[in-house]
Amino acid sequence: MAEPEGLVTRAVNSIFTVRMGEEVRICRARGVLRKRGEKVLVGDRVRVEPVGSGEGVIVEVLPRRTELVRPPIANVDQALLVFSLVTPDFHHALLDRTLVAVAAAGLDAVIAITKCDLDPGGLADVCAAPYRQAGYRVILCSSVRGDGIADVRQALAGRVTVFAGPSGAGKSSLANAIAPELGLRMGEVSAKLGRGRHTTRHVELFPLGGGTFIADAPGFSQLDLALPAQELRYYFPDLVRAASGCAFRGCLHIEEEEACGVKAAVARGEIPPSRYESYRALYRELREQEENRY
Ligand SMILES: Nc1nc2c(ncn2[C@@H]2O[C@H](COP(=O)(O)OP(=O)(O)OP(=O)(O)O)[C@@H](O)[C@H]2O)c(=O)[nH]1
Numbered sequence: 001m002a003e004p005e006g007l008v009t010r011a012v013n014s015i016f017t018v019r020m021g022e023e024v025r026i027c028r029a030r031g032v033l034r035k036r037g038e039k040v041l042v043g044d045r046v047r048v049e050p051v052g053s054g055e056g057v058i059v060e061v062l063p064r065r066t067e068l069v070r071p072p073i074a075n076v077d078q079a080l081l082v083f084s085l086v087t088p089d090f091h092h093a094l095l096d097r098t099l100v101a102v103a104a105a106g107l108d109a110v111i112a113i114t115k116c117d118l119d120p121g122g123l124a125d126v127c128a129a130p131y132r133q134a135g136y137r138v139i140l141c142s143s144v145r146g147d148g149i150a151d152v153r154q155a156l157a158g159r160v161t162v163f164a165g166p167s168g169a170g171k172s173s174l175a176n177a178i179a180p181e182l183g184l185r186m187g188e189v190s191a192k193l194g195r196g197r198h199t200t201r202h203v204e205l206f207p208l209g210g211g212t213f214i215a216d217a218p219g220f221s222q223l224d225l226a227l228p229a230q231e232l233r234y235y236f237p238d239l240v241r242a243a244s245g246c247a248f249r250g251c252l253h254i255e256e257e258e259a260c261g262v263k264a265a266v267a268r269g270e271i272p273p274s275r276y277e278s279y280r281a282l283y284r285e286l287r288e289q290e291e292n293r294y
């Protein structure tokens, strides 16, 4: 008979916290897994041989759907990209870059624009427009006033979500508004990871009930993009749509002066200049990476 299944929610020094329904067990990995070089990650679905009332041995890691490298978490469904409207100012280029990194990791993206209580008037909709136009879900939030919190809860429901975004954007505050008892703990983890001198790699999935889990992913936006420059265009859904108007199927929307559907869409105001500029800048960066490799 197969051992019962659980979800790894925490990993510290090869000690794993495994949730099995309502029960939580503290586990080690069976030696043979380690010998085979099979790592157990937070987010892994595992089979556990129970030991006593609160402990166990992980005997099998079930196949992963996704695997993030930094932070090391398995089976993440989506990223909530938390970017503030002001303090710090909304950062289009960094959001565009993070959206590419998220898509390249195989995750869905939801965008939360925070601190909308500080909107001087109409700014939030202006910042959100390029992303709504591209087809992303954008939620305007205020952790102070409570705007958007119910929508964020709904977007997280039943899924495993990592919170990513620049320092000070309001990730901990948002987590705290969604689940008061967990938000503060999540902030503590990120503070330790980000600034602690003795940084233990501590990743944790926080349960919000009903199969909903959240994790902090500080530094996700600083990730190197590991994809060929030629493929970058597929990670901008708004460019993909406009590319049906390009004369050449291999059109990169950069040098091609004529018959580029993307450039035409930018000229007509259908693709915001900031999105196209982000594409060009990231393309250049990836090309340089490729050239320096040889
Ligand atoms: N006015 C306003 N201030 C906010 C809001 N959300 C967060 N803040 C403030 O913004 C600052 C940063 O918020 P945090 O939640 O710590 O940001 P963080 O993204 O977790 O930051 P790191 O831990 O550095 O990654 C704090 O001073 C918060 O009080 C909001 O909705 N409205």
Ligand SMILES: [Zn+2]
Residues within 6 Å of the ligand: 243, 246, 251, 252, 253, 254, 256, 259, 260, 261, 262, 263
């Ligand atoms: Zn083109």
